[in-house]
Amino acid sequence: MSREAILRRIRNALGEPPRNPRSRETTPPAPASLMSTGAASVARFIAEAEAKGVTLLTVREPRHIPGAVARYLTGLGGPAPRVRIADLGWPDVPWADAGIEIATGAAAPDDIVGISRGLAGIAETGTVLLVSSPGNPTTLAFLPEVHIVVLEQAAVAGTFEEATAILRATFSPGTLPRSVNLISGASRTGDIGGRIVHGAHGPRRLAVILVENKQGAVEAP
Amino acid sequence: MIPSTSTFPRNAEEALVDNRLQAALATLPGGLVAQRRAAVAKVPEFEALRDLGREIRDHTLQNLDGYLKAFEKKATAAGSTIHWAGDAADARLIVHEICRAAGASLVVKGKSMVTEEIGLNAHLIENGIEVVESDLGEYIIQKRGEAPSHIIAPAIHLTQDDVEKDFRTYHTHLPASRLLPDAESLVAEARAVMREKFLTAEVGITGANFLVAETGSSIIVTNEGNGDLTQTLPPVHIVVATIDKVVPTLDDAMVLLRLLARSATGQDMTAYTTLATGPRREGDRDGPRACHVVLIDNGRTDMLAGPLRDALRCIRCGACMNHCPVYNAIGGHAYGSVYPGPIGSVLTPALLGISETAHLPSASTFCGSCEAVCPVKIPLVTLMRTWRERAWSGRLTSRTGRLVHALWGYAATRPRLYHLLARFAAAGGGALGRRRGAFRRLPIARGWLSARDMPAPQGRTFQQLWQETQRGVPR
Numbered sequence: 001m002s003r004e005a006i007l008r009r010i011r012n013a014l015g016e017p018p019r020n021p022r023s024r025e026t027t028p029p030a031p032a033s034l035m036s037t038g039a040a041s042v043a044r045f046i047a048e049a050e051a052k053g054v055t056l057l058t059v060r061e062p063r064h065i066p067g068a069v070a071r072y073l074t075g076l077g078g079p080a081p082r083v084r085i086a087d088l089g090w091p092d093v094p095w096a097d098a099g100i101e102i103a104t105g106a107a108a109p110d111d112i113v114g115i116s117r118g119l120a121g122i123a124e125t126g127t128v129l130l131v132s133s134p135g136n137p138t139t140l141a142f143l144p145e146v147h148i149v150v151l152e153q154a155a156v157a158g159t160f161e162e163a164t165a166i167l168r169a170t171f172s173p174g175t176l177p178r179s180v181n182l183i184s185g186a187s188r189t190g191d192i193g194g195r196i197v198h199g200a201h202g203p204r205r206l207a208v209i210l211v212e213n214k215q216g217a218v219e220a221p
Numbered sequence: 222m223i224p225s226t227s228t229f230p231r232n233a234e235e236a237l238v239d240n241r242l243q244a245a246l247a248t249l250p251g252g253l254v255a256q257r258r259a260a261v262a263k264v265p266e267f268e269a270l271r272d273l274g275r276e277i278r279d280h281t282l283q284n285l286d287g288y289l290k291a292f293e294k295k296a297t298a299a300g301s302t303i304h305w306a307g308d309a310a311d312a313r314l315i316v317h318e319i320c321r322a323a324g325a326s327l328v329v330k331g332k333s334m335v336t337e338e339i340g341l342n343a344h345l346i347e348n349g350i351e352v353v354e355s356d357l358g359e360y361i362i363q364k365r366g367e368a369p370s371h372i373i374a375p376a377i378h379l380t381q382d383d384v385e386k387d388f389r390t391y392h393t394h395l396p397a398s399r400l401l402p403d404a405e406s407l408v409a410e411a412r413a414v415m416r417e418k419f420l421t422a423e424v425g426i427t428g429a430n431f432l433v434a435e436t437g438s439s440i441i442v443t444n445e446g447n448g449d450l451t452q453t454l455p456p457v458h459i460v461v462a463t464i465d466k467v468v469p470t471l472d473d474a475m476v477l478l479r480l481l482a483r484s485a486t487g488q489d490m491t492a493y494t495t496l497a498t499g500p501r502r503e504g505d506r507d508g509p510r511a512c513h514v515v516l517i518d519n520g521r522t523d524m525l526a527g528p529l530r531d532a533l534r535c536i537r538c539g540a541c542m543n544h545c546p547v548y549n550a551i552g553g554h555a556y557g558s559v560y561p562g563p564i565g566s567v568l569t570p571a572l573l574g575i576s577e578t579a580h581l582p583s584a585s586t587f588c589g590s591c592e593a594v595c596p597v598k599i600p601l602v603t604l605m606r607t608w609r610e611r612a613w614s615g616r617l618t619s620r621t622g623r624l625v626h627a628l629w630g631y632a633a634t635r636p637r638l639y640h641l642l643a644r645f646a647a648a649g650g651g652a653l654g655r656r657r658g659a660f661r662r663l664p665i666a667r668g669w670l671s672a673r674d675m676p677a678p679q680g681r682t683f684q685q686l687w688q689e690t691q692r693g694v695p696r
Contacts, residue, residue: 003305006464006518010286013526022280027472028273031266034479048489106506109420125490134504142449160475167471174295176436176498178508179453184490187446191358191374192404193381194248200357200408201415202446202493 030159034124037158041123042210045156048126052185053198055207058153062090065150066098068209073113076146076205083113087135088150107139114140118151118208120166124159125184128208129166132179141181147203149183153210226557226569229580236551245378246552253374253543256487257594264483274480274597277473278534282525288434288467289516295437299499301460301512309339312517316341316426316459319513320350323457325423329415331441331448332356333428334372334537335463335517337559338572341426353418355447357411364391370553372560373485373539378552381407415447425455425509427497429462430536431477432514435470438496439514442481446493458497458509463517465533471496477536480596484538520572528607532567534597541591541601547584556581563591567604575608579617582608625665643682651680 029035036044046056057068069083082101095102107114117136120129128149132138141147157163167176187202198204225232236242261267281288293303306312320328328350330336342352342363354363358376362369364387369375376384385401388410401407427448429439439460441448452458468474482488501508524533542548542562553561558569558581566581582605591601612618613626632639654660654677661674669675 002307006305006307006516006522007286007289009518009522010289010464010525013522014283014285022469027470027476031264031270033263033265052492109416127490127494132502132505132508134502134506137506138449138453139507142446142453160479161472164471164475174436175299176438176496178299178498178500178502178505179449180438180496180498181449182490182494182496183492184488184494185492188444188492189357189408190444190486191356191361191376192384192407193379194252194374194377195381195404197404197408199412200445200447201355201412201419201450 027161030124030161035158036123041158042153042156044123044158045121045126046210048123049128049185049208050126052126053206054126054185055205056210057207058210058212060212062088062093062211065093065209065211066095066100069113069115069148070098070100072148072207073146081112083115083148084108084111084140084144085115086117086137086140086150088115088117089135106137107143109143111144113146113148114144114203115148115150116140118149119155119170120163121151121156121208121210122158122160122163122182123156127182127184129163130179130181130183131167131170131177132181133177138179138181141183142187142202145199145203146205146207147183147186148207148209150209150211153212156210226573226578226581229555229557229584232555232557233551233584236555241380241383242378242552245380246549249377249543249549253486253539257484257540257543258487260483260487260489263489264479267483270476270480271596271598273476274536275534277468277476278536278597281468281473282465282530282533285464285467285525288469289464291434291469292432292437292467293516295434296432296499296514297437299437301437301499301514304513304515306515306517306519308519309517312339312461312515312519313341313344315515316461317345317348317350319457319459320345320424321348323423323511325350325457327351327353327418327422328424328426329353329355329418329422329451329455330359331425331427331443331451332359332375333426333461334369334559335428335519336426336461337369339461339517339519341461353415353422355415355419355445355451356443357408357445357447360411360415361387368554368559370561371539371542372537378554419450419454422455424457424459425451425453426459426461427452429460429466430481431474432460432462432467433469433471433474433496434467436496436498438498440474440478440494440496442478442491442494444486444488444492449493449495452495452497453508456510458500458512460497460512460514461517462514463519463521465521477596481536481538484536484540484594484596524571529567529571529604531599532564532571532601532604534599535564535568536597537564538596540594540596541599544590544594546586546588546590556584563601563605564599567599567601567608570608570611575611575615576617579608579612579615582606582612583618621665640682640684643684647678647682648680650678654678 059068084107085102118128186206187200188198189200304315345352354360361376370378431440482491500512548562560568570578659674
């Protein structure tokens with residue numbers, strides 16, 4: 001059965017009138033209990049993410065990212081291995097100073113650590129939003145054992161509706177990058193006896209590095 | 222062996238005495254049910270959210286052709302190829318042809334109920350293509366040759382010991398002496414086996430929780446990340462979805478996602494929710510080279526025309542089965558259908574015809590727990606009753622059952638006769654059973670009394686007691 005036949009069957013099943021306009025222009029706002037703004041959003045984002053087993057690290061400036069990564073990886077029990085890193089958008093992040101060897105591009109099957117750039121955080125559920133691009137390959141979030149997302153603190157939104165508004169403001173109307181990933185904790189499964197085990201197919205651990213302000217940004221008076 | 226719907230009564234009896242199954246099912250009330258309750262309690266507006274979810278789904282279904290065309294336009298603009306399949310056979314042919322053209326010898330699959338519905342795996346395997354399920358639960362039951370027993374927890378009928386035995390049977394390339402003492406070691410073994418498949422498969426097939434008309438995206442939710450590896454690593458990605466999966470906007474999808482995870486597992490979000498829109502873009506370092514979306518009718522347009530349209534609101538969370546006393550007693554396999562539980566008892570007769578599935582709408586006490594938790598407020602009891610009526614008018618129920626129902630109906634529609642008979646039964650039953658207080662045996666109720674006693678009537682009917690209460694007469 002062809003496209004036309006299916007569409008005709010739908011039309012016949014629905015009958016007339018052919019169009020039922022929406023009774024409202026836009027989706028109503030998120031439930032009040034899930035909303036937050038400003039500093040409360042950052043606090044909620046951190047609390048909700050930590051409740052999902054995510055490690056939250058806060059740094060003041062981009063140049064502090066390598067140190068935070070090195071300390072985090074050392075805390076996991078080993079010296080920092082080579083990390084596969086997205087284009088974070090800041091020049092001169094001193095990886096070598098922290099003793100970290102970096103590689104770019106898509107993740108390789110034997111990569112241990114992948115670092116992605118987050119477009120937004122969502123306080124409602126402690127979720128990070130990633131979009132694919134040449135500089136931010138999707139595989140960084142799924143192939144390595146440890147996934148780290150770097151996110152500007154100012155990019156933490158309150159709700160999913162605010163996150164979709166960010167997507168609409170960032171990309172042409174009605175378009176999205178190939179992959180938009182909403183990530184809420186590390187890979188997990190409950191399929192064996194109902195017990196939660198992490199690292200099912202994707203990363204065993206997820207960390208989020210919140211960057212308080214951009215290098216060179218002017219602080220508000 | 223996959224049981225058949227036509228033998229439902231026998232399947233159910235066997236399930237009730239299957240101790241392993243009963244042990245696995247016993248985890249449901251303290252597991253998914255309790256987790257949902259806790260998650261819902263954290264959102265005081267959950268009831269309003271359910272109403273909004275219902276409104277979004279109803280509006281979409283009322284304008285389904287328009288939103289499908291909008292989705293098609295956006296998805297095509299993003300580089301996807303859209304295919305339309307009238308029924309399961311069409312869909313199997315389309316998917317097989319894409320795989321053949323891609324030169325596929327290995328396909329990895331994300332968890333997808335519609336591919337179970339259309340029998341996709343068997344078709345591809347018959348045509349010489351290896352198909353590997355990547356969701357851990359689906360992987361386990363695929364190895365066992367079983368069907369999913371739950372729509373979101375397909376291996377819920379199995380214990381850790383079962384899985385260990387299966388892995389030792391099927392992963393013969395690993396040393397037999399290896400230790401698999403816990404769930405962690407089993408997950409690690411499956412992860413290693415699956416990695417190889419992800420990296421070598423030529424085609425990845427996923428379902429879609431939603432399709433977004435605004436952007437031409439498909440949305441999948443997983444906790445394992447298997448769906449993302451499935452739709453990112455192989456050179457060709459095929460999305461298989463029924464036409465009812467479309468939603469108008471990203472915001473609509475977000476509302477439904479809020480309902481979905483809380484209703485399904487009690488999470489506020491699953492670990493990975495992904496919007497995939499077409500193949501890799503210029504300069505992208507990963508992602509599929511080609512993306513196909515197969516839109517399947519397979520009975521949905523028939524449902525759209527009548528009362529069953531309400532069932533098309535379903536977002537496949539599984540809450541109705543988690544809360545169903547019948548599902549909790551017999552598990553998913555006894556239903557003998559792809560979709561078990563209350564939603565299955567509504568969908569399956571629509572997909573396969575009521576003549577083959579007349580038992581299913583009767584597999585309910587009509588307690589209404591399913592409706593009370595459904596995130597999009599599907600009137601499941603009413604719809605099951607609709608099927609019972611069709612089974613009755615199509616003379617598909619048993620002769621004894623029809624006789625009893627006919628006699629009951631005759632009396633129940635004649636109040637004076639009914640009261641007379643009820644008084645007689647209450648007084649007579651009361652007199653006969655007074656000494657023991659209960660009956661252990663009664664004519665025509667042998668099955669019912671095999672596991673319980675029937676309390677003896679106390680001498681007066683409900684109507685008598687009611688009238689006395691209304692008149693203020695003390696008992």
